[in-house]
Amino acid sequence: MGPLRDGWTRADVEAVIARGEPAELLHVPLVVSxxxxxxxxxxxxxxxxxxxxxxxVRGNALLGLGHLARIFRSLHRRRAQPVIEAGLQDPDPYVRGQAGAAADDVAWYLGWVLAGREHDRGRPVCPR
Structure with a gap:
């Protein structure tokens, strides 16, 4: 497997996760997604x-889920949907904003209607 975005490797990603420094970790979801x-x-x-x-880190991880929905037109719904919905209720405005972006992506690319976003019901979905 070749390098990820910006020359990162899987080993780089795992090393950053192992170190656990938020200043580094916030880049991981964007690099991998x-x-x-x-x-x-x-x-x-x-x-x-x-x-x-x-x-x-939370906000970028949610944004990363939206990127993956766009790129692959697929996410594991039972795992991803509750995480995005929780992000929409997060106390931090940055997290809520990134969850909103992810919710827009899963509505458009996957046709999901998330709790609290029922206004998305009936909207067109991206053609494949």
Missing amino acids: LDPPGRVWAEQICLRLAAHPSPN
């Missing part, structure tokens, strides 16, 4: 980081 080697691996990382204590 903008040029992913595979949906499942990238999605698992984004889902894991969506529960991080840092709002910047």
